[in-house]
Amino acid sequence: MSKNKLSHLAETLIASEIVKLGAMVKEKIAAGDHIYNYTIGDFDSKEFPIPEELKNNIINAYTEGFTTYPAADGELDLRKAVLSFVEKNQGLKYGTSEILVACGGRPLIYSIFRSIVDKKDKVIYPVPSWNNNHYTHFNEGEHVQICSLRENNFMPTAEQIAPHLKGATLLALCSPLNPTGTVFTKEELEKICDLVINENESRGVEEKKLYVMYDQIYSALTFGDTKHHDPVSLNPKMRDYTIFVDGISKAFAATGVRVGWSMGPEYVINKMKAINSHVGSWAPMAEQKAVAKYLINDAAVNSYLRNIKSEISYRLINLHQGFQQLKSEGFSVDSIEPQAAIYLTVQINLVDKKTADGKLLDNQAAVTEYVLSQAKLALVPFGYFGSDRENNWYRISVGCCKKGDIENVIKKLREALSHLS
Numbered sequence: 001m002s003k004n005k006l007s008h009l010a011e012t013l014i015a016s017e018i019v020k021l022g023a024m025v026k027e028k029i030a031a032g033d034h035i036y037n038y039t040i041g042d043f044d045s046k047e048f049p050i051p052e053e054l055k056n057n058i059i060n061a062y063t064e065g066f067t068t069y070p071a072a073d074g075e076l077d078l079r080k081a082v083l084s085f086v087e088k089n090q091g092l093k094y095g096t097s098e099i100l101v102a103c104g105g106r107p108l109i110y111s112i113f114r115s116i117v118d119k120k121d122k123v124i125y126p127v128p129s130w131n132n133n134h135y136t137h138f139n140e141g142e143h144v145q146i147c148s149l150r151e152n153n154f155m156p157t158a159e160q161i162a163p164h165l166k167g168a169t170l171l172a173l174c175s176p177l178n179p180t181g182t183v184f185t186k187e188e189l190e191k192i193c194d195l196v197i198n199e200n201e202s203r204g205v206e207e208k209k210l211y212v213m214y215d216q217i218y219s220a221l222t223f224g225d226t227k228h229h230d231p232v233s234l235n236p237k238m239r240d241y242t243i244f245v246d247g248i249s250k251a252f253a254a255t256g257v258r259v260g261w262s263m264g265p266e267y268v269i270n271k272m273k274a275i276n277s278h279v280g281s282w283a284p285m286a287e288q289k290a291v292a293k294y295l296i297n298d299a300a301v302n303s304y305l306r307n308i309k310s311e312i313s314y315r316l317i318n319l320h321q322g323f324q325q326l327k328s329e330g331f332s333v334d335s336i337e338p339q340a341a342i343y344l345t346v347q348i349n350l351v352d353k354k355t356a357d358g359k360l361l362d363n364q365a366a367v368t369e370y371v372l373s374q375a376k377l378a379l380v381p382f383g384y385f386g387s388d389r390e391n392n393w394y395r396i397s398v399g400c401c402k403k404g405d406i407e408n409v410i411k412k413l414r415e416a417l418s419h420l421s
Helices: 006-013 017-030 052-063 078-092 104-117 133-137 156-166 188-203 236-240 266-279 286-296 298-328 366-376 403-418
Strands: 097-103 122-127 142-147 168-174 213-217 242-247 258-263 332-337 345-348 393-397
Touching: 006 133, 006 366, 052 286, 052 393, 078 097, 078 258, 078 286, 097 104, 097 266, 104 133, 104 168, 104 213, 104 258, 122 133, 122 156, 133 142, 133 403, 142 156, 156 188, 168 332, 188 236, 236 242, 242 266, 258 266, 286 298, 298 332, 298 403, 366 403
Parallel strands: 122 142, 122 168, 168 213, 213 242
Antiparallel strands: 097 258, 242 258, 332 345, 345 393
16 A cells, blocks of 8 residues: 655654653543653643733733734734833844734744745754754754753853854754753853854855844743843844844743744844745734733733742752752752753763663663653653753753642652662
8 A cells, every 4th residue: 555645844844742742741640640740841820820911901802802813013012012021121122123923932933944044054053952953854954953061051152153154044042041941151142143243244245144043032031140141232233143032921921822023134024924924823913912011011010020930940949959959869860050941951860770670771761751650750851852862961841830849759759769779
């Protein structure tokens, strides 16, 4: 029997492994297994509800009949509100023709890639990182992966990037980074900006420029002394080459509200708008109207951000301290002090250990399964973010973490580790 063939993209695209893992965990939970599911970069709306004012604005917008098609680049009142919010929080000044609104960050990232990257164009991105490998595959681009290291908090460095810039079309960066919850230092990002500017100034008039996609969707969620930095604030020349990705999904626990935006050079934004208009990836009209009203309510915004940052940092810090306590007890685990986002980076180094029944944990997949089955802890290996499959670092997402569960999570992990030899 002949096999039905589809497009090369459809036949070769790998579905989201994180979503697949999350679905498997949900099946176990539905079957009665009590699992601490820290896999998906989402929020438990009971633990992290969206702002009350935003919720009421959405209800009112539907009541008032805002149910038609929105403007292709986003409703004007929303674009103005976003630009005011960004200027107040980052000092970045953009015009209403330099911003595009869409239903979250994903369609914006897709349209950035489609606007810039041709077949066989070089795309530079770090691993681990979220979905850059898949978006590069969409465009049949040439993958140039920068393997980020623990000593740099898994952030790519200028030294690592520099050898690959010749002929590259897109440099995909994210800070705070998904999956690590770590950020660029001011000094390192300045060095990267200098590299990009020098590379572009060396190219001829007819050559394509090197653009930077800068995903800062977690920029409002920084903790302690951590500072968020962006290319344009550090070097104004980067304005011609930087396309931002941002939105309300993470800072306001509003992943399902679907309002995101990109800012960048007008000629790039216009091409992205054209692509998105064919895909139809607009944010819903009512949600746009609601967010437009909410973002200019400074008191409500600032109060919500203070609260959500406190709630997230409590979970991250206590889980980090728990892992450090296990490490001090001699177990083969580690963690990186949390800096930002909703993620904790942890190491679980158990390959070649034996379980109580004599089974050898001979690869990282076996370790992941052991932690899930014995500690009831579901977390995502860095191998799902483009890193080597045997990488023993993981992402813990705390958006669905209850405060009262943390002590028990560490206790159950300790018990599982104690049964290994």
